[in-house]
Amino acid sequence: ALSYSVLGSVIEPLRSVVDEDVSRIASPLLVVALMPLGVKYGTLVAPSFYDLVAAGPAFVLQEFGNLGTILIALPLALLLGLKRESIGAAVSIAREPTLGVITDKYGIESPEGRGVLGTYMTGTVLGTVFFGLLGGFAPATGLHPLALSMACGMGSASMMTACSTSLAAAVGGAGVAEDQILSFAATSNLLTGITGLYMVILVGLPVITRLYAVLAPVFGRDTAAAEGGE
Incomplete structure (x- = not known):
């Protein structure tokens, strides 16, 4: 286990x-x-089937939001003193698929493995609370509730549930039904579990590895430039 x-x-x-x-x-x-x-969530998805089909391209393209995680988290991780641990820690929000990819590629005892495990454990302990609060404050951004509900689907059932339910409560029926918000979040969560794996393998890891080589000498603490080229 x-x-x-x-x-x-x-x-x-x-x-x-x-x-x-x-x-x-x-x-x-x-x-x-x-x-x-x-x-x-299966019973909520079916009634919104046609709305989900109409939003199909958006569900696929939202996976590129993983790159935002890299661009924000990698410099912060380097500033905090992480070295190659930052690759595993910042490549995504590090749920089970990402944990498996990093473990298979680098090994759980490697710096990258320790990084992804740290993010995984932090998300397990604090993720539900964090996304529950985030979902409640998200409408203040002015983005459409359905776009926000899709963002709630990050590959974790517990985090998605906390985020989408608090979002539905915060929106309060402002033109969007609660069941529709929950169904979009559930569908996004399911697709993230599938496509998110390939996004990490094909896009996330190559991007963060190259960014690490560029940013480590700038933001890193006592990080040799040669280390970034590994």
Whole structure:
């Protein structure tokens, strides 16, 4: 199980808190616990089918928003003192697909692996609260509620739920039904889980690797220029 074999190897005290048998049982039970949520969102998507089809290109193009994560997070990570850890930490919001890609390419014990694991753990602990608050304040940007609802689908069911429900409450029926907001968020979340993986592999990693080589000597602390070319 991820919580024992990966997190336990990084944070040793977790092994004394969570037994290996409990960890192995928790993984399948988590899937079962999320099934009702998946069914609920499935019932919301079908009534909005034609609206979702009409917005099809937008669902695909929104994946390029991952590049915004890189452009903002990478310089900040370097300023905070991260080196190659910043590649794993800033390539995306680091949910399970990204964790798998970085682990397969670099190894979980590598600097990139530690970076993606750090972002993954932070998102697991604080992500739902953060996106719940963000969804409530998002209408202040003036963007269309459906565009904001699509942004709620970032590849995590819990974060998407917190974001979309708080967004629906904040919008308060201003020309957009609550079910429509939730259905757009659920569809976006599903597509992100599929296309987001390829976006990380084909676009995100090549872009952040090259940006690291350029930005590390500028923003990094005691980072050798040669390191960025690895």
